[in-house]
Amino acid sequence: MTEDTSLPFSFTAVGRKKITAAFDGGRITSDAGVMLLGQAERRLGLADKLAAAIAVPRNPLLITHSLDSIFRARILAIARG
Template identity: 45%
Template structure:
């Protein structure tokens, strides 16, 4: 059974003189803006580089498509943004936030 709730606008209690309302006409937007903050923190302190350095890569170098750093970044961003299942990462890649949060390698 589908829900038929389609209000144009939700109104909440005012905040001082300001009206507070929720609207649904924003088009395709994202709730994953926290990824941008995580990216800036990573750029500032080198978090993902340091974390990736904890792993030893035993893969055949001729068969490597994505670096350990890229794979670690994908997992960290996925967990931080609530995409804990690995099968959700394709959805994360298509998100509307101004990516790339991790490298432009296509992960």
């Protein structure tokens, strides 16, 4: 059998809070995997590429959420199930 090593994985800070994932918690589960997916999505730029490919005739004065942030939220929601 192979021996697993637990290396901490650092995420981009949220506000002033540093976020680190360590996989030495035993058999536990949470939604922290979404953070990993979110970071992978940002590195790949999937939501940005989708938003750039679609023309949106929205009034800029009435926009609260950018199209790329809407796509990113939907992509991660689908990934979570």
